[in-house]
Structure formats: structure tokens, C-alpha cells
Amino acid sequence: MNKPIRRLFIVTVLMFASLAGMLGYHQVVQAQRLAENPYNTRKVFAQMRIERGLILMRDKSELSANRLEDDLYYRTYPGGDLAPHVTGYSDVTYGQTGLERSRNDYLTGTADEVELFTILDTILGREKRGADLRLTLVPEVQREALDQLRSIGKNGAVVVLEVKTGAVVAMVSSPSYDPNLLEANWEQLNADPVAAPLFNRATQEIATPGSSFKLITTAAALETGAFKPDSKFDDTKGSIDIYGNTINNYRTLPFGKHDLADAFAQSINTTYAQVGDELGQETLFEYMKRFGLYERPPLELPEDEVAVSGRYEAGKLAGPEKQLDPVQVAWMAIGQENLQVTPLQMAMIAQAIGNGGEMMAPYLIDTISDYHGTIIRQADPKVWKTPIDSSTAAELTEMMIMTVEEGTGSKAQTSKTQIAAKTGTAEVEGRGPNAWFVGFAPAEDPKYAIAVLVEDAPDESGAIAVPLARDVLLAALGL
Amino acid sequence: MQRNRELVNFIPVVILMVIGFISVYATRSSQIDASSLSYGLLFVGLYLLMHVLLRFTAPDADPYLLPITALLSAMGIMMIYRINPDQAAAQTTWLLVGLGLFAGILLLRDYRKLDDYIYLLGILGVAALVATIVFGTEVNGARLWLRFGDMQIQPGEFAKILVTIFLAGYLNSHRELLATTTWHFFGIPMPAAKYLGPLVTMWGLSFALLLLMNDLGTSMLFFGIFLAMTYVATNRATYPIIGGILFLVGAVLAYSVKATVHTRVDIWLNPWDDPMGKGYQIAQSLFAIGDGGLFGTGLGKGYLLLGSGETIIPALETDFIFSAIAEELGLVGALAMIILFLLFCYRGFKIAVDSDDGFSKLLAAGIASGFALQTFIILGGVMKLIPLTGITLPFVSYGGSSLVANFVALALLLLISNRNAAARRAS
Incomplete structure (x- = not known):
């Protein structure tokens, strides 16, 4: 009878081997797929069992906090609609955006630096809790920017940077939304593709810069030595013929005899078309790159929430590799010709000029501290690029002051401080133009740089953005 | 001497058991009290008592089966304790009943x-x-x-x-x-x-x-x-x-x-057709097993309970206890458990082979095959190798009847092996 017993044992071995095989299949081969299965709530709930770190503004007022219900933590947003595009949201159903997504590891305490403390605390029996993010946002400036955009009733964005460090003092996209009501309003929030409240216009919207781009053209003109602020021009017709194409001034006004600084302050297209033609495509692209276009600004938001500025063709970035028509180059010099930039990028350009030519890496997070209050990460301001030298920056600053004093930015005049700026308008099909304001203050010792984008401006001058920018700058300066 | 060998085999088992109970206690100390540690001691004490009993009643019995059983039942009670401390208390009571019956059968000696x-x-x-x-x-x-x-x-x-x-x-x-x-x-x-x-x-x-x-x-x-x-x-x-x-x-x-059989087979073939309804149990079981990965989440750290204390997988402590073990102890721990079951079967079949009379041979082979088959049916079920059908995992699952019955089977196997050794000595 022993032969059949041995055979039974062999059958048993085979059965158990198949069990072991199936076990390995699920735990090793299929583990990833099982973890990612949408019906597997493991990851979501595991994170909901951790008390997420807070997101605070510079004054430690709360933007993101927690509410405990049945042993699970749900996110609440005491800041309401103040800065939802920066914090983003963290929701069981709709996932995560903003810093809630890109800094999820810190907020849940799974980042390496935080984990070290957590193991110790597990031994001590302390509850696991994520690390807090303290942002560089200043509530008064953020509020002022949001209120200003709201009061003019237009969609748009404001970015304010600290000139010396690159710290983001305000980042607003209007219309805003209240992440506390995400579930209730989800359909409505996604219903209107024009208003698009969930969209962060400050970093995601790429818009034609119009005349504000002349900052880069002028920087190239001065830095290469091709032109000086007092280089002479004569505009008799208010329009110019470039290779059979006509480029007009705003309202085709003739400006007569003037120099480059006048052309900058009055935003004379005919002159800048000539400057662009003389500089050529290669130089213009070189300076775009020097100013950080064609690269994703190293902000802490998720990559897909920070757009890359540059020249776009059919929805794709198009660099200098293609030889452009000379007339296209002339158009580019005045900020048209498919150029697309984000408000963040323009603010960074203003910041670089105000900082003597050094462009700082922009950042939103000042400190990250674990739940003991120990700072585990402190912002370390770094120069990202040096697009121009300090003398060019000084010359540009002078021209930007002139723009406010006697040019297109005159509505930014205030007795409280000297603002330096460049304005811009860019036509948009089917609605009013985009109005831009790019500048900094105080001009003599720049502290804050700003970029304002207002969509669907009521007139071609783009003047609507100017007083708004002035008031936000004054708020930042505490004046 | 077989019993000394058994005692040596108990050493790693006791170490594992103590580590296990301490780690469950450490990770869930906010929800459970220090009594988990006394469970560990009670366990060690009970099995050592059985060991002493064997020295008198069946000194030549197989030295592996009791330590294997001890480890399996400890893993089971540890897991049950981690899922629901009240059920662990009930299970411990059943363990006492089972061991009592086990001792009783050993004292009868002549199973023939x-x-x-x-x-x-x-x-x-x-x-x-x-x-x-x-x-x-x-x-x-x-x-x-x-x-x-x-x-x-x-x-x-x-x-x-x-x-x-x-x-x-x-x-x-x-x-x-x-x-x-x-x-x-x-x-x-x-x-x-x-x-x-x-x-x-x-x-x-x-x-x-x-x-x-x-x-x-x-x-x-x-x-x-x-x-x-x-x-x-x-x-x-x-x-x-x-x-x-x-x-x-x-x-x-x-x-x-039969509609129930039909449904079971359909779920087995296509659990993802209705992962929130009919396929919920098996889908959640696979998620748990998958989550274990190579080394598991650690005892007490798996995603087994809702905030309310309810188990996410229905019948977790009975039919699906292996899924919980696979999640928290990983491939390493779950594989170790499968190997323990295989070792148990191996000893069972070996006792059958060593027997010199038909009745003993058939009884040992029957117990070993039943043990192997039952393990295969439930483990295969929770892993989606075969259609799922509710049956307990011997010595591990929550459930008094299964625990007591399996201790009876174990006592019989030990008595047969004891007799085999005596017969061998006689010849």
C-alpha cells in the first residue's frame, strides 16, 4: 500500500507547489497591478489614516488642515478660495493637485527626512503625522490680488515674487474656487471651459505676451551692444513695411524722431520691428532661453501644472532650429508670432531685471517642519539663471521707469513709491485682448516683482491691468 | 529520543510565537491591552504541557507534528487577536477544549x-x-x-x-x-x-x-x-x-x-466583472495578498479593518485568514505557512508508510490527505486558483469545531507513529 501513499504525497507536493506559485504570482508579479486597481482603496485609506501636515501661509495662517471622522482624516481648507491653485486639493474621489500632490510625501510623512522621526515615534507610541509646509505666500498680498481681479470682473492671474530671493509672495488665478466644496460643485467647476476655475492661470496658462515681450528684445538689443537707449529712430507713418508686410503702431500713430528708450516707453512697434530684424532670429531665441523660456521654471508645483513658455507651433514648443521668415522675426520682437508665456515666467523676467540680472529660482515653500516643530527643510534661495549683466539691468530699469513716468504705464504712478514696468496687449480671437503688466517696485531698490494678466480686456490699451498691479505692489510694500 | 527532539523543535517555535505576540501588541497597543503577552505565555505553557504528556503516553511519537501544530495555531490566534481580541479569547477557549480532547485520546492509547x-x-x-x-x-x-x-x-x-x-x-x-x-x-x-x-x-x-x-x-x-x-x-x-x-x-x-455553485464558479472566472458586489470578497482578498509583497506590511499594519473595527474582507478571521497573513507577513511568511502545512502532510504520509497494519496505514493516509485537501481547497480559493468555497484552514482559522476536530486527528497521527516505533523495536 506504500506506493499509492507515496503517489498521494507527490500529488500533495504538486498541489502545494501550485499554491506557492499562485501566491508568488499575486505578491510579486501582480502586486503592482493589484495596488493600482481602481477598486483597491488601500492606498487612499492608508493615507487617510495619517494626519496630513498642515499647509500654512507665511504668517502661519492655515490654508489646508484636517478633520477627523471615523478614524479617517479628511482635508479641510480654512483658506477657502484664497489660494486653492497653490495648495491644490486632496480628495478621495478626485485625487490630488497642487502642493497636496507634489509634496504628498512630506504631508503624509513618508518622505525620507520625515520617516526617520516617525520610526522613533512609533517606538514611543506617538501617532503618525505628516510634516507641515509653511509657504512664502503673504495673506494680505494674496487677498489684495484676488480681490482686485474679482473687482474688475475679469479672468486673470497675478504673480508677485520677492526680487532678492524668488519667493512667491502671491499667486492668484481668477476665477478661484473653494476646495471645501469640491464634491458639491465638481460638475459646475468643470462645466465652463472658459472660466475653468480649477485651472491655475498663473502657471498653466500660456498667453501671447504682446509688448511685454519687448523686455527680452530690449535686453538683447542692449546686451549685444547692437543698440543703446539713445539709439535714434524716425517714425513718420505709424506703420512700417517689412519684407512686404505692414506692421502698425497702436492706432497707427506716428511718433516722429525718437530714441530706443522712447520706443520702449511708448511701445512703438515700428521701431521694435526694425530692432528685431537687425538682431535676427538667433539672438532673439538666445535671449529667450537666457530668460528661462523653453525650460520649466523649477517651482514646487507638479510638473504638469507648470507650463513651459516659448514659441509654440500647433500646440508644440518650437525652438530656433527652424529658419523663420524675416517678417516672423520682426513680429516676434514685438511679442507676437505664436509666442506663449505664463504669468509666472513674466514675473520671473521682471524679478531678474530688478535683481541686477540674476534670475532666482522661484519657490513657494519657505520651511517644512515635522510635527515636533523641527525644521527639516528650509528654503535656500538660488540663482537659476543670469540672463543679463547688471548694467543692462540698470538701463532696462531706467526705461521701465520712463514707461511709468511718461509712457504706457502712467496709471502706475503713485506718490508712495517708484514703480518700473512694461505693459503689453495681445489680441485674442473672439474676445478682448490679453492685458499684461510686468514690473517691480521700488525702482531704486527693487523688493517685489509682479506680472499681471487680465483676459478679455475692455480696450486695446491694456490699461486695465496697470492700476491693479500698482495696488498689489503697494500692498506687498505695505504702503 | 523522539521527545528530546521535539523539545528542541519547540525552541524556534517558542521564539517565533513570543516575537509574534509582542509585535502584534506593539503595533496595536492603542487598541488592545497587554493581555496579548499573556496569550503568548499561555500558549507556550499549554504546548509544553502536551509535550510532557507525550513523554508519558506516546514517547516515540513523531517529534515534528506537535511543534508544527503549535506554530500554525499560534499564527492563527495571533492573527485573530490582531483582527478581533474578543474572538481570540473564544478561540483560546476552544484551543483548551481541543487540547483537552487531544490529551484524552492520547491517554486512551490504543486507537486500534x-x-x-x-x-x-x-x-x-x-x-x-x-x-x-x-x-x-x-x-x-x-x-x-x-x-x-x-x-x-x-x-x-x-x-x-x-x-x-x-x-x-x-x-x-x-x-x-x-x-x-x-x-x-x-x-x-x-x-x-x-x-x-x-x-x-x-x-x-x-x-x-x-x-x-x-x-x-x-x-x-x-x-x-x-x-x-x-x-x-x-x-x-x-x-x-x-x-x-x-x-x-x-x-x-x-x-x-444550483445557483450558488453557478455563481461561485462565475466569480472565480471573472471576479472583476462585479468587484464591488459578487466579486468583492475575492477582489479584496487578492488586494490584501498583493499588498503583502515580499515581506508583508508587518503584523498589525495591514489594511484589514475599517475605522469601525469591521473587517474589509467578510469572513476574514475564518475563511480568509490566509489573506490577512499574506498581507501582513508577505510572501516570506505566507510561503513559510504553506511549507508548514506541507511538512505536516509529509509527516502524516510518512507515518502511513511506516505503519505495518492496514487500518493504521489507511487512517494515517486518510488524515494526511484530508488535511492536504482541505488546505488546498481554502488556500486555492482565497488565491483564486480554484473556485472559492468556505472551509476552514486547519489549526489557523477562527472556529472551535475545526480546531477541536483537527486536534483529534493530530492525536490519532501521534498515536499511530508511537505504535510504529514500538512495532519497529519489537521486530
Whole structure:
């Protein structure tokens, strides 16, 4: 009878081997797929069992906090609609955006630096809790920017940077939304593709810069030595013929005899078309790159929430590799010709000029501290690029002051401080133009740089953005 | 000396048990109290007591089975404790009952007297099953439980042992007749028709179990034990082959007439068609197993309970305890458990091979096959290797009947091995 017993044992071995095989299949081969299965709530709930770190503004007022219900933590947003595009949201159903997504590891305490403390605390029996993010946002400036955009009733964005460090003092996209009501309003929030409240216009919207781009053209003109602020021009017709194409001034006004600084302050297209033609495509692209276009600004938001500025063709970035028509180059010099930039990028350009030519890496997070209050990460301001030298920056600053004093930015005049700026308008099909304001203050010792984008401006001058920018700058300066 | 060997085998088992209970306590100390540590000590004490008992009653018994059982039952109670401390207390009570019965059987010593009462035992076994069918309560569509006041027992677990003893005796005395070919059926050598009776009866009984208890697992288990034992008794592959075919016919028939069987098979084939409804249990089981990965989440750290304390996988502490173990101990721990089960079966079959009389051989082989098959049915079920059917994992799952019945089986195996050694010495 022993032969059949041995055979039974062999059958048993085979059965158990198949069990072991199936076990390995699920735990090793299929583990990833099982973890990612949408019906597997493991990851979501595991994170909901951790008390997420807070997101605070510079004054430690709360933007993101927690509410405990049945042993699970749900996110609440005491800041309401103040800065939802920066914090983003963290929701069981709709996932995560903003810093809630890109800094999820810190907020849940799974980042390496935080984990070290957590193991110790597990031994001590302390509850696991994520690390807090303290942002560089200043509530008064953020509020002022949001209120200003709201009061003019237009969609748009404001970015304010600290000139010396690159710290983001305000980042607003209007219309805003209240992440506390995400579930209730989800359909409505996604219903209107024009208003698009969930969209962060400050970093995601790429818009034609119009005349504000002349900052880069002028920087190239001065830095290469091709032109000086007092280089002479004569505009008799208010329009110019470039290779059979006509480029007009705003309202085709003739400006007569003037120099480059006048052309900058009055935003004379005919002159800048000539400057662009003389500089050529290669130089213009070189300076775009020097100013950080064609690269994703190293902000802490998720990559897909920070757009890359540059020249776009059919929805794709198009660099200098293609030889452009000379007339296209002339158009580019005045900020048209498919150029697309984000408000963040323009603010960074203003910041670089105000900082003597050094462009700082922009950042939103000042400190990250674990739940003991120990700072585990402190912002370390770094120069990202040096697009121009300090003398060019000084010359540009002078021209930007002139723009406010006697040019297109005159509505930014205030007795409280000297603002330096460049304005811009860019036509948009089917609605009013985009109005831009790019500048900094105080001009003599720049502290804050700003970029304002207002969509669907009521007139071609783009003047609507100017007083708004002035008031936000004054708020930042505490004046 | 076998008992000294057993004592040495207990050393790693005790270390693992203590580490296990301490880690469960450490990770869940906010929810549970320090009594988990006393569970650990109680465990060690009880098994050492059994070890001492064996020294007197069956000194030459197999030295591996008791340590393996200790480790399996410790893993089970540890997991149950981690899931629900109250159930762990109940399970510990059942462990005491089981060990008491275990000790009682060891004191009887001469298990071969059972051979004289096989018809009585067989009838008892069948009666237990019939009682379940008639008076049983339905849980999840299957009629497996008998209720006595607050207490529920699963007579099927005891019937399994009783039927195994009956078959050992019956097949032992009829094996020559069963092995004799008297006619051919489509060229297959067949024994005399009248000896086919038990085969047909067993098939009928299994099928009746399937239809009346609504339980594929128990039916498969009984029929499997019967086929294995018949094969051992006759050494004729004809029996398992014909039996297998009969079972398949029965299964196909059941699939077409019984909605529960139909549903179980459909869920097995396509669990992702309805992962929040019918396929929920198996889907969640696979998520848990997958989450374990190589080394597991660690004891007490898996995602097994909701905030309310409810288990995410229904029947986690009984049918799905292996999924919980796979999640928290990972491939390493779960594989170790499978190996422990295989070792148990190996010792069982080895005891059968070493036996010098038919009854002992058949009894040991029957117990070992039943143990192997039951483990395979439930582990295969929770891993989606075969259709899921609710049955306990021996020594590990929550459930008194299963625990007590398996201790009876263990006592029998130890007594047989003790006798084998004595017989070997005598010759």
C-alpha cells in the first residue's frame, strides 16, 4: 500500500507547489497591478489614516488642515478660495493637485527626512503625522490680488515674487474656487471651459505676451551692444513695411524722431520691428532661453501644472532650429508670432531685471517642519539663471521707469513709491485682448516683482491691468 | 529520543510565537491591552504541557507534528487577536477544549480499538451531516452550522474524522475484494458490482452534501478523502480516475442546477466583472495578498479593518485568514505557512508508510490527505486558483469545531507513529 501513499504525497507536493506559485504570482508579479486597481482603496485609506501636515501661509495662517471622522482624516481648507491653485486639493474621489500632490510625501510623512522621526515615534507610541509646509505666500498680498481681479470682473492671474530671493509672495488665478466644496460643485467647476476655475492661470496658462515681450528684445538689443537707449529712430507713418508686410503702431500713430528708450516707453512697434530684424532670429531665441523660456521654471508645483513658455507651433514648443521668415522675426520682437508665456515666467523676467540680472529660482515653500516643530527643510534661495549683466539691468530699469513716468504705464504712478514696468496687449480671437503688466517696485531698490494678466480686456490699451498691479505692489510694500 | 527532539523543535517555535505576540501588541497597543503577552505565555505553557504528556503516553511519537501544530495555531490566534481580541479569547477557549480532547485520546492509547466500532462511528458521522442538513442554519448560502443556544458547531468537521476512521476500517477489511477485477466497463477493469456499492454511496453522499448543504468545499473534501483512501487500499488508479470523472459529472450537474455553485464558479472566472458586489470578497482578498509583497506590511499594519473595527474582507478571521497573513507577513511568511502545512502532510504520509497494519496505514493516509485537501481547497480559493468555497484552514482559522476536530486527528497521527516505533523495536 506504500506506493499509492507515496503517489498521494507527490500529488500533495504538486498541489502545494501550485499554491506557492499562485501566491508568488499575486505578491510579486501582480502586486503592482493589484495596488493600482481602481477598486483597491488601500492606498487612499492608508493615507487617510495619517494626519496630513498642515499647509500654512507665511504668517502661519492655515490654508489646508484636517478633520477627523471615523478614524479617517479628511482635508479641510480654512483658506477657502484664497489660494486653492497653490495648495491644490486632496480628495478621495478626485485625487490630488497642487502642493497636496507634489509634496504628498512630506504631508503624509513618508518622505525620507520625515520617516526617520516617525520610526522613533512609533517606538514611543506617538501617532503618525505628516510634516507641515509653511509657504512664502503673504495673506494680505494674496487677498489684495484676488480681490482686485474679482473687482474688475475679469479672468486673470497675478504673480508677485520677492526680487532678492524668488519667493512667491502671491499667486492668484481668477476665477478661484473653494476646495471645501469640491464634491458639491465638481460638475459646475468643470462645466465652463472658459472660466475653468480649477485651472491655475498663473502657471498653466500660456498667453501671447504682446509688448511685454519687448523686455527680452530690449535686453538683447542692449546686451549685444547692437543698440543703446539713445539709439535714434524716425517714425513718420505709424506703420512700417517689412519684407512686404505692414506692421502698425497702436492706432497707427506716428511718433516722429525718437530714441530706443522712447520706443520702449511708448511701445512703438515700428521701431521694435526694425530692432528685431537687425538682431535676427538667433539672438532673439538666445535671449529667450537666457530668460528661462523653453525650460520649466523649477517651482514646487507638479510638473504638469507648470507650463513651459516659448514659441509654440500647433500646440508644440518650437525652438530656433527652424529658419523663420524675416517678417516672423520682426513680429516676434514685438511679442507676437505664436509666442506663449505664463504669468509666472513674466514675473520671473521682471524679478531678474530688478535683481541686477540674476534670475532666482522661484519657490513657494519657505520651511517644512515635522510635527515636533523641527525644521527639516528650509528654503535656500538660488540663482537659476543670469540672463543679463547688471548694467543692462540698470538701463532696462531706467526705461521701465520712463514707461511709468511718461509712457504706457502712467496709471502706475503713485506718490508712495517708484514703480518700473512694461505693459503689453495681445489680441485674442473672439474676445478682448490679453492685458499684461510686468514690473517691480521700488525702482531704486527693487523688493517685489509682479506680472499681471487680465483676459478679455475692455480696450486695446491694456490699461486695465496697470492700476491693479500698482495696488498689489503697494500692498506687498505695505504702503 | 523522539521527545528530546521535539523539545528542541519547540525552541524556534517558542521564539517565533513570543516575537509574534509582542509585535502584534506593539503595533496595536492603542487598541488592545497587554493581555496579548499573556496569550503568548499561555500558549507556550499549554504546548509544553502536551509535550510532557507525550513523554508519558506516546514517547516515540513523531517529534515534528506537535511543534508544527503549535506554530500554525499560534499564527492563527495571533492573527485573530490582531483582527478581533474578543474572538481570540473564544478561540483560546476552544484551543483548551481541543487540547483537552487531544490529551484524552492520547491517554486512551490504543486507537486500534476504534476498528471495532467503525460502523457506529460511520453512522455517527453521517448522522452529524444529516442533522446539519435538517436542523442547520444557513450562513452565506451554505448550510454548515448547528446551533445550540449561543454556541454554533460545524458537525462537518467532526464528520470528516469519523468518516475517515470508518473508511480506514471498512476499506482495510474489504480491500482485497475491491482490488479484484471481475468485469470490464468499456475496457476498464472493475471490481464486483456489489463492492462498488460504497463507491457509489460515497459519491451519492458527496453529491447530496453539495446539493443539500450548498457547499462545494465540504463535498469536494469528503469525496477527495474517500478517493485517496480507496486508492491506498486497492492500489488501483481506476478508483481515483472513475471517481474523478464522477465528481466532474456531479460538479457540472451542480453548476447547471444550483445557483450558488453557478455563481461561485462565475466569480472565480471573472471576479472583476462585479468587484464591488459578487466579486468583492475575492477582489479584496487578492488586494490584501498583493499588498503583502515580499515581506508583508508587518503584523498589525495591514489594511484589514475599517475605522469601525469591521473587517474589509467578510469572513476574514475564518475563511480568509490566509489573506490577512499574506498581507501582513508577505510572501516570506505566507510561503513559510504553506511549507508548514506541507511538512505536516509529509509527516502524516510518512507515518502511513511506516505503519505495518492496514487500518493504521489507511487512517494515517486518510488524515494526511484530508488535511492536504482541505488546505488546498481554502488556500486555492482565497488565491483564486480554484473556485472559492468556505472551509476552514486547519489549526489557523477562527472556529472551535475545526480546531477541536483537527486536534483529534493530530492525536490519532501521534498515536499511530508511537505504535510504529514500538512495532519497529519489537521486530
